[in-house]
Amino acid sequence: MAIADSGAAQAGQDGYSSAYKTYILVLLTAVYTTNYADRQILSVLATPIIKEFGLTDGEMGALGGIAFALFYTSFGIPVAILADRASRTRIMAGAAAMWSAFTVLCGLAGNYWHLLIARVGVGIGEAGGSPPAHSLISDLYAPKQRATALAVYATGVPFGVAVGLFLGAPIAAAYGWRAAFLVLGIPGLLLSLLVLFTVREPRRGQSETAPDSVAAVERAAAKPTFWEVLRFMFSQRALRHVIIGATIVTTVGYAGVQWNLTFLIRSHAMDPVFAAYYLGTVAIIAGVAGTFLAGYLADLLGRRDPRWNAWIVALLFLVGLPFGTYALMTDDTTLLMWLLPLPVLVSGGYLGPTFAMTQNLVGLRMRAVASALLLFIINLIGMGLGPWVAGLLSDMFAAEYGVHALRHALFLMGFLSIWGVLHYWLAGRSLIADYARAAQT
Numbered sequence: 001m002a003i004a005d006s007g008a009a010q011a012g013q014d015g016y017s018s019a020y021k022t023y024i025l026v027l028l029t030a031v032y033t034t035n036y037a038d039r040q041i042l043s044v045l046a047t048p049i050i051k052e053f054g055l056t057d058g059e060m061g062a063l064g065g066i067a068f069a070l071f072y073t074s075f076g077i078p079v080a081i082l083a084d085r086a087s088r089t090r091i092m093a094g095a096a097a098m099w100s101a102f103t104v105l106c107g108l109a110g111n112y113w114h115l116l117i118a119r120v121g122v123g124i125g126e127a128g129g130s131p132p133a134h135s136l137i138s139d140l141y142a143p144k145q146r147a148t149a150l151a152v153y154a155t156g157v158p159f160g161v162a163v164g165l166f167l168g169a170p171i172a173a174a175y176g177w178r179a180a181f182l183v184l185g186i187p188g189l190l191l192s193l194l195v196l197f198t199v200r201e202p203r204r205g206q207s208e209t210a211p212d213s214v215a216a217v218e219r220a221a222a223k224p225t226f227w228e229v230l231r232f233m234f235s236q237r238a239l240r241h242v243i244i245g246a247t248i249v250t251t252v253g254y255a256g257v258q259w260n261l262t263f264l265i266r267s268h269a270m271d272p273v274f275a276a277y278y279l280g281t282v283a284i285i286a287g288v289a290g291t292f293l294a295g296y297l298a299d300l301l302g303r304r305d306p307r308w309n310a311w312i313v314a315l316l317f318l319v320g321l322p323f324g325t326y327a328l329m330t331d332d333t334t335l336l337m338w339l340l341p342l343p344v345l346v347s348g349g350y351l352g353p354t355f356a357m358t359q360n361l362v363g364l365r366m367r368a369v370a371s372a373l374l375l376f377i378i379n380l381i382g383m384g385l386g387p388w389v390a391g392l393l394s395d396m397f398a399a400e401y402g403v404h405a406l407r408h409a410l411f412l413m414g415f416l417s418i419w420g421v422l423h424y425w426l427a428g429r430s431l432i433a434d435y436a437r438a439a440q441t
Contacts, residue, residue, distance in 0.1 A: 016202065021140050024199055025149060028133045029156045031096050031195060034188035035129045036160025037167075038103040038122055039068070041184055043258045043387075044168035044276060045177040047265060052177075053112045057406070061258065061391025063116060069384035072123035073376040080131035080372030081226055084365050088132035093196035095128025100188030107181030127372075134371040138359045139202040144303060146359060151295020151352025158287025158348055161257065162280040169261075169276030229369045232362060232441065238430040239361045242310065243377055245423030246354045248416050249317065250382025251389075253347055255413050258387035259394075259406055267407045268333045282341050290316075290345035295352025306435060309357050310428035313350045314421045320346035321417050328411045350424075357427070361434055363441035389413065 042049075042063065050060050083091050102121030109115035133153060141149040168180040224232075233239055264275040294312060301308035324343030327336050355371070362370040393409035401408050 016140065016200075024140060025137065025152055027191070027194055027199065028092075028137065029153050029159070031092065031188070031191050032129065032133065032153060032156025033159040033163060034096065034184075034191060035099065035126050036157050037163040037184055038099055038160075038188065039126060040161050040257055041103075041164040041168045041180060042119070043261060044164050045172055045180060046258070046262050047272060048172060048177045049115070053115075055112065057391035057394045058388065059112070059391075061388040063112070063119060066384040066388050068119050068123040069379050069382075070123075071120045072127050072383070073380040075124045075127035076131060076372040076376050076379075077226070077369070079128045080368040083128075083132040083135060083368035083372075085223060087201055088136050088368070089195055089199045089201050091128050092132045092136075093192045095125050095132075096188045096192035096195065097125075099123075099125030099129070100185045100192070101125075103185035103188070104182055107178040107185075109178075130375055131368040131372040134355055134359060135368040136199075136202060138367055143360055144299060147295045147298040147302065147309060147352050147356035148292075149295075150355040150359070151292050151298075154295070154348065154351035154355065155288045155291045157351060158283040158291055158344075161287065162283040165261070165276040165280030165283065169273045173273050223365055224363065226369060229362065229366045230373065232366065233370055233373060236361050236430075236434045236438070238310070238427045238434040239358065241423040241427035241430070242354055242357050242361075243374055245313070245420045245427065246350060246374065247378045247381050248420035248423070249347075249350050250378040251386040252413055252416050252420075254383045254386035255390035255410060256347070259390050259410060263328075263406045263410060266403050267331075268336065270333070278337065282344050286341040286345040287348050291348035291351055294346075294349030295356070298353040298356065307428035307431050309353050309360075310424045310431055313353050314424040314428075316346040316349040317417050317421050317424075321414065325411060325414055328407055328414065357431070361438045363438060366441070386413070 046060055049055065050057075055063075079091060079095070099122045102118050102125055105121065106115060106118040109118055134150065137149050137153055138146060164184065167183060171180040171183055261272070261275055261279055264270045264279070265272055268275075270278075294316060298309045298312050301312060320343040323339050327339035327343065330336050330339070354374070358370050358374050359367050390406070390409045390413055393412060394406040397405035397408050
């Protein structure tokens with residue numbers, strides 16, 4: 001998993017060996033895995049929670065969507081402002097400890113409102129995860145390696161999905177859904193200590209070309225205000241399109257993450273544990289491969305033409321859409337199981353390129369805030385509305401389609417991906433000029 005350094009000279013200048021950089025990247029990816037497992041476990045436990053608390057699909061969607069996303073996104077920005085000025089490793093360590101502790105508290109919830117409050121705590125903690133991590137990785141890996149490195153980090157999403165499915169479903173089946181929260185909360189507490197005591201804070205901008213130049217030092221030392229970062233981000237045409245495209249595909253993706261397991265149980269009468277193992281296997285194989293491959297291709301093709309940083313995302317989603325829609329609508333369970341890995345392969349492909357383009361399209365001291373603003377928008381809308389809207393559509397379709405209402409809700413939402421593809425294509429058209437502008441900021 002090591003990503004080669006630009007050369008021995010850079011290793012000597014920044015004092016970080018290739019092995020140590022790889023260690024940091026793997027550790028941050030493991031932390032992100034617990035982040036996403038703790039976030040995603042609610043979808044695994046939806047059926048028993050709905051049954052115990054007597055919830056509708058819309059109420060469950062709100063619990064996994066807007067109730068979590070509102071606090072996750074709101075706290076991400078102030079944490080990111082701090083991360084562009086203070087120790088990113090300490091922020092990450094504290095955040096990981098917080099979201100893990102509140103995940104444990106989810107297992108102690110006595111009613112819907114107790115669970116909602118605990119999930120809010122998880123959301124606040126997780127706000128301090130990715131923005132500092134994106135900034136750290138961008139200081140460790142040069143722009144030509146950055147999409148690959150951030151794609152490795154982004155594999156924490158499919159790994160987290162798999163961990164939630166592999167552990168959550170069988171633990172819930174054997175010991176109840178509360179036990180699953182208790183077990184999943186512990187690893188993050190341990191990893192937070194590793195981050196705190198083993199990760200050295202890199203110098204801002206150390207991976208950039210000519211890191212010792214006067215201009216680079218001045219840019220790294222500058223501390224733009226939040227409003228300056230916001231104005232610069234939205235003055236970048238390519239970044240505007242990247243954010244819109246990412247928001248749309250995230251909305252579709254979170255709807256699937258929240259409801260795919262329930263869909264398999266309802267429309268295909270799958271055993272919950274078998275369905276969880278199947279989805280977990282698909283996430284590990286197809287999800288991880290697709291997330292990494294997209295970042296690698298973005299770097300590889302981007303060396304010849306930077307516009308491919310965005311266009312590779314558009315191409316992947318165009319390929320995956322017909323397979324995903326057919327997988328949802330077929331009644332043949334075996335065919336479904338063969339078809340679903342392809343849309344899963346491409347579904348996480350936007351993460352590495354999107355994270356990298358966001359980092360490359362802003363100045364050195366803007367990176368954590370830029371990451372937080374990206375995550376604020378895509379998660380407030382994508383995470384907040386995706387599961388909730390899918391649940392509301394399922395409730396609305398229930399009278400006509402009965403047990404298959406959720407299938408039609410997910411099918412309808414899938415076509416939003418075409419809109420997202422358009423924005424990634426448009427982003428590519430402005431990418432070269434906007435990269436050059438950011439490099440001077």
